[in-house]
Amino acid sequence: MSSALAPAAAPGSVPGLLLSDVAKSFGAKQAVAGIDLILPRGELYALLGPNGAGKTTTLRMIAGLLRPDRGSISIFGIDALADPIAARRVTAWLPDEPMLYDKLTPLEYLEFVAGLWDIDARVAERRAGELIEVLDLVPHAHARCEGFSRGMKQKVALAGALIHDPSLIMLDEPLTGIDAGIARQVKDLLQARVGAGATIVLTTHILEVAERLADRIGIVAGGRLVAEGTFTELKAAAGRDHSTLEDVFLSLTRPEAEAA
Amino acid sequence: MRLKPGTFLWLVAHDLRLNWRRFVDMLGGMTPARSLGLGLLGVVGLHALAWPTVPRIAHVIAGPQSTPEARLALAVLLGTVVSWMAAQGLFAATRTLYDRGDLDLLYGSPQSPRRILAAKATAIALSSLGSVAMLALPVANVGAIRYGVQWLAAYPTLLGLALVATALALAVTVALFRLFGPRRARLYAHLGGAFIGGAIVLAAQVVAMLPDQLRASIAAALEPAAIREAGIVGRILWLPVDAMLAEPWAMAALLLAGAAMFAFAAWRLGGSFARACLEAAGAPSAGTAGRPTRPMRFRSGPSRALRRKEWRLLVRDPSLFAQLGLQIVYTIPLAVVLVRSGSLPIALALTPAIVVIAAQVAASLAWIAVSGEDAPELIAAAPVRPAAVDWAKLSAIAVPVLLVAAVPVGGLALASPLTALAALLFAAGASASTALLNLWHPMPGNRRGMLRRHAQSKLIGLLEHLLAILWAIAAVLALLGSHLWPLPVLMAAVVLGHGRLTSRGALGAGIGISAATPAPSAARALE
Numbered sequence: 001m002s003s004a005l006a007p008a009a010a011p012g013s014v015p016g017l018l019l020s021d022v023a024k025s026f027g028a029k030q031a032v033a034g035i036d037l038i039l040p041r042g043e044l045y046a047l048l049g050p051n052g053a054g055k056t057t058t059l060r061m062i063a064g065l066l067r068p069d070r071g072s073i074s075i076f077g078i079d080a081l082a083d084p085i086a087a088r089r090v091t092a093w094l095p096d097e098p099m100l101y102d103k104l105t106p107l108e109y110l111e112f113v114a115g116l117w118d119i120d121a122r123v124a125e126r127r128a129g130e131l132i133e134v135l136d137l138v139p140h141a142h143a144r145c146e147g148f149s150r151g152m153k154q155k156v157a158l159a160g161a162l163i164h165d166p167s168l169i170m171l172d173e174p175l176t177g178i179d180a181g182i183a184r185q186v187k188d189l190l191q192a193r194v195g196a197g198a199t200i201v202l203t204t205h206i207l208e209v210a211e212r213l214a215d216r217i218g219i220v221a222g223g224r225l226v227a228e229g230t231f232t233e234l235k236a237a238a239g240r241d242h243s244t245l246e247d248v249f250l251s252l253t254r255p256e257a258e259a260a
Numbered sequence: 261m262r263l264k265p266g267t268f269l270w271l272v273a274h275d276l277r278l279n280w281r282r283f284v285d286m287l288g289g290m291t292p293a294r295s296l297g298l299g300l301l302g303v304v305g306l307h308a309l310a311w312p313t314v315p316r317i318a319h320v321i322a323g324p325q326s327t328p329e330a331r332l333a334l335a336v337l338l339g340t341v342v343s344w345m346a347a348q349g350l351f352a353a354t355r356t357l358y359d360r361g362d363l364d365l366l367y368g369s370p371q372s373p374r375r376i377l378a379a380k381a382t383a384i385a386l387s388s389l390g391s392v393a394m395l396a397l398p399v400a401n402v403g404a405i406r407y408g409v410q411w412l413a414a415y416p417t418l419l420g421l422a423l424v425a426t427a428l429a430l431a432v433t434v435a436l437f438r439l440f441g442p443r444r445a446r447l448y449a450h451l452g453g454a455f456i457g458g459a460i461v462l463a464a465q466v467v468a469m470l471p472d473q474l475r476a477s478i479a480a481a482l483e484p485a486a487i488r489e490a491g492i493v494g495r496i497l498w499l500p501v502d503a504m505l506a507e508p509w510a511m512a513a514l515l516l517a518g519a520a521m522f523a524f525a526a527w528r529l530g531g532s533f534a535r536a537c538l539e540a541a542g543a544p545s546a547g548t549a550g551r552p553t554r555p556m557r558f559r560s561g562p563s564r565a566l567r568r569k570e571w572r573l574l575v576r577d578p579s580l581f582a583q584l585g586l587q588i589v590y591t592i593p594l595a596v597v598l599v600r601s602g603s604l605p606i607a608l609a610l611t612p613a614i615v616v617i618a619a620q621v622a623a624s625l626a627w628i629a630v631s632g633e634d635a636p637e638l639i640a641a642a643p644v645r646p647a648a649v650d651w652a653k654l655s656a657i658a659v660p661v662l663l664v665a666a667v668p669v670g671g672l673a674l675a676s677p678l679t680a681l682a683a684l685l686f687a688a689g690a691s692a693s694t695a696l697l698n699l700w701h702p703m704p705g706n707r708r709g710m711l712r713r714h715a716q717s718k719l720i721g722l723l724e725h726l727l728a729i730l731w732a733i734a735a736v737l738a739l740l741g742s743h744l745w746p747l748p749v750l751m752a753a754v755v756l757g758h759g760r761l762t763s764r765g766a767l768g769a770g771i772g773i774s775a776a777t778p779a780p781s782a783a784r785a786l787e
Contacts (some may be wrong), residue, residue: 063641088643099635101569103576108569111558115565116642121558128558142556144576160638 010070014077016041016071016168016199017062017107022071024057031057033223034071041076041167044190048209049220052255054232055094055203058172058220060192063093076167079142090119091098096173106156108212109145110163117164126161131159151178158186164194169193171202175209187213205232207245217245221253266371270388278362279387298380306398316403330500338500341396342421343456349429349454352384354446356534357433367534374530381426382525384773389422410506416515417503423518434529438535445536447578454582455593466677521707562644570629570656584624588617590666607675609738611683612666612732615690618665622691625657626698636704642754650699654692660692682739688732689749693756694724700763723759 003043003107019037023030026158030052039045047055062073064084073080073087080087090166100109107128114124132141135155140148145156154174163166169190177182204210210217211231219227219234231245238248264272319330356363358722366376396414403411407729421588432452495502502510560569573578630653633639639649665687673680701720737745 010405014626031631058476065637065640084646085643087642091641092636093641095637101573102290103573104569107556108572111556113642114564115568116562116639116644118560118562118643124560125558133711180729 005115006074014041015039015074016043016076017201018072018074019062020074021056021071022058022061022068022073024054024061024066024068030223032061032068035193035220035223037218037228038178039199039201040192041044043199044194044202044213046211046214046217047201047203047220048207048217048249049203049224053220053222053253055220056172059172059201059203062168063091063170064088065093079241089164090167091165092169092170094157094161094171094174098150098153098177100153100157101158103144105142106159107141109156109160113160114163119164127163127165128159131162135159135191141225151182155182155185160191162189163164167198169200170205171200173203173205175204175206183209198207207249219249219252227252249254268375268379268382271376272382273368273373274362275379275383276386279383279522292553302394303398305365306395307402309438310398310402311406314399314406315622317399318403318407331498331505334501334504335498338417338504339393340422341418342500345422345425347390347456348388348391349426350432350449350456353429354453356380356384357437357446357533372530373534374527377430377528377530381430381522384429385422385522386424388425392422393418394591410600413504413506413511416511419516420503421500421540423515423522426522427518430525430529430533433473434532434536438532442483448580449557449580453584454585494550506742519692542747562642562648563655566639566649567656570653572661573634574625574628574660580622580628584621584664586661588621607672607679608736610672610737611679611739614665614668614672614683614734615687616728617668618661618687619690619724619731621664621693622657622661622722623694623698623728623747625660626654626695627703629653629657630699631702631704654695654699657695658691679739685733686738689734689752690728693727693752696756697723697727697763700759724756727755761764 001053004224013036015060017037017039019035021034021036024031024032035054035058041169047058048053057066061068062075062077062080064080067081073162075087078087078090095177101112110128110131111124112120114128119127131187132138133157137155139156145153148156154177158171158174161171171190174186174190177185187209202214216228216230217234218225227234228229229237231248234245234248234252238251253255261714263273267561344383363376367373396418400411400414433445433449436448436452439445440448441526499510499514501515560564562662630650669680669684669687701718730748734748734752736746
């Protein structure tokens, strides 16, 4: 039985996300300089990097909002560049600013998003009810979003991202500007999705989140993936067995500063 | 000269600087030197336009020798001016409360709320004055050069009226807050602003359409002797007209009364305005209560979802209704002019007005649906083809356009079914044209700025009006039985074809993967 917390099944042998030499430039500025990435099914992957490193551009290319200059993107075996509509069907994209309509209520918003993904009305209604419940939005389900706090809006947007039961979920700074209680709810929900087989890529500036939540961490600088692995592997690679992720991050993204 | 920080004048200068920069942004963000040059060019151009106009209205500003008919015309004109300024004041005061801008910063500073409101109110009054003075003062200047200094009475008269209108606008805004609370006050303020602005336009047209006998009897009631008999109330009501006719006592009285009302409103209402500001912070609009009005049933399908979303957003946006209402009201004089010209039967004269209104409403709604989309990335990231998104949005706006056109077309059908059918067909053509133009040339913006959208692209604004007029001309020619009616339709098709060729891409295509160039929001990712 399908539920809001269980993503659609995907072939086990096929990676959840496969990026091969993906690059993107805007005029003379190279935003992403050829990234390779393989994420298996059921993994939570954190993408870290300084501002302007190319994290968001990478996610936007995977979400189908930007066409890469070169390279290929495969989402659960679907060639996202050849068949973007099929790829979008199994993908969810949550940008750092919640994509909401102030004049709609959370339930109306969920109905709209489910409609865009062409989910059967009865299934959508049930999933919406579950998500509203899990994210503690029941008292606000019929209130318009315009009076909501940022954290509330982020929860509604997250519910919208999950209503179509995506296999690949991409979140850009999902925990920025929200309080600890809501952050816990979001983290629990994401871990439940990963446990049920979804692949999640998130960017964050909160290194503690990456350290505690992610199975693997990728560090991007200057449009390239400069390091990748578990936290322990990254520490070893940085030659700092007893350091924090912040130390590792700084040593990998600002090597000249470290050398000094 | 540098003003001392924190003083009243310094606060006024701060507000005026922000208003000026908004105005310059509307012109495309020119450099100060270029905007000054353009401003000077505008001043010279407006004076040049006023030169041949002034002789036509010289009989109105004839001082004590003014005829009752002239006084009536002047009264209608000044009524329009003061209602326009009051409507502008109401919109500006509401915008100050809800859009907030720097209000939180100012109220969080050690400045007194009264001084802050007085500065804001002064800036509102000057902006309202400026919007009228830009057109009226060149006429007054040219009149002074050609006919005498009494035309310069326009200066104190307009200033006095701006002060009165702003005082009324502030009082109404605060009263709406007290009566209806922050949630409903915005709705009523927007509707009130549209009503005030539109009512006087309609009233002026009604006066113009009255039978000659009735107008003569009204004019007789406006004889100086009759006004004297009306006592103090009559004198007060006719104060602006007397001031405009350069009566020194009237000019002084109007300025004094305006200043007194303005000072009273700004001083007395400062505290109330500050309280209203605090209440308005984060207050949602009307109708946002968290209780379900009825059980919600989900519906399937992307097209249906897009249409339902557009309709929900439309009916929940009172400011949009106000703006659409204003657009419709300000189009009505076209029909009145045609009816009064006597060259066309009434049914025939109404048809082009219906076509133009439908075209304008369709253009506005298309802009809202496409460019005013609040979550373009959500739609671009959905598994829906851009063409399907566009089609769903166009079909969503067709319904309200049809509703707007239904009443006048229905009325026409009673008089002449054939004329009504023609009006409907040409209105549909005009609506589709202006909607497609907006679809092909999206100009991302906030939906509240619908009426200011042409500031983003003057060319699109001009093309929109051109398409509406071409379809209206075609409708008239067709109803007159002229074989030339396809000509303007062909011209509209050429304009539209040019629009398609220079298309910047529709909503889905502009942001989606199929676009050749990234949309503004896509480009922002790198910033």
